[in-house]
């Protein structure tokens with residue numbers, strides 16, 4: 001993809017301001033290995049290769065973020081860092097920043113006016129530590145979605161539900177028709193992430209903020225959350241018919257109409273798009289599970305390890321500027337199923353699901369993501385508890401609610 005001369009100006013400013021702009025091979029580590037993710041990250045690689053002197057060396061790691069992040073950290077701490085790596089924006093990179101291992105991008109952010117172009121501003125705040133900018137946010141990805149196979153509900157002889165409550169009412173007909181009501185992969189982040197979406201939808205935004213922002217264990221022990229744990233226990237039963245590991249395998253079951261629904265972030269749209277599925281015709285989407293009108297402003301960002309090499313540093317800063325340029329933002333987010341980090345661009349593919357997300361964003365009906373509020377250590381504890389509950393049907397909702405509240409009580 002060739003950038004316009006206007007956009008080349010942005011990268012040229014950064015390149016010219018750097019001490020050297022020789023050709024650099026840049027290893028970029030990320031965990032985007034599904035079909036949709038790979039199609040999206042290819043847009044970044046193409047933009048770097050076609051518009052700078054540098055070369056993208058793809059460092060994809062399979063297995064999701066919980067597998068990939070430790071590999072990236074070990075490379076950085078081991079003194080063999082990549083040129084750039086993907087994390088979620090928020091608290092994941094706190095310790096690397098505190099250790100002085102990541103490149104300060106504040107000069108790029110100021111030169112490129114990130115404070116004016118990034119929308120919502122919370123995305124730049126989630127890349128800012130002690131007043132300095134350490135990452136380039138590249139998208140808004142919200143967990144707060146449920147994806148539905150229209151054909152699966154038609155086969156079961158029921159209407160496509162417009163809420164989690166209506167979905168639960170269709171479960172007997174789906175099971176009768178031999179369709180798995182809810183598709184869920186076997187990784188802990190998928191189970192804990194889905195629980196968080198159900199908590200916002202069924203306990204409400206205020207209760208979710210009390211628990212995740214304010215660490216209020218009494219709310220976690222309370223009746224609103226008891227309703228969520230009961231529903232999550234039922235969801236465990238709805239997914240028993242499908243045994244897959246990766247999130248996109250679960251999405252594929254919805255695409256193939258063998259499963260009726262999946263709670264998953266809007267990165268799932270990249271899979272529907274790649275399969276040629278049409279929103280509104282082949283699949284439906286319910287932000288906030290159709291129970292609350294909300295989007296979370298989670299997403300991905302690129303960080304750049306300190307290397308001590310002026311040529312690499314110049315190339316890193318050039319790449320950071322390029323990732324936020326309008327054309328690259330449109331090309332990447334259109335393929336990724338995410339929303340752009342700037343309000344002055346129009347995506348090439350805006351289907352009815354993307355439009356629902358854009359409308360929620362424009363209305364300010366947003367929440368921070370768990371990655372912005374909870375430490376990686378707390379998230380790991382919650383992941384471990386929720387996958388234990390998901391896999392051990394002897395655990396009752398009451399058992400897991402108390403253990404959940406204890407983790408929140410000591411959350412950092």
Ligand code: GAL
Nearest residue numbers: 037064065088141267299300
């Ligand atoms: C998220 C990431 C998304 C998506 C998902 C599944 O953490 O923000 O870009 O790829 O993981 O891999």
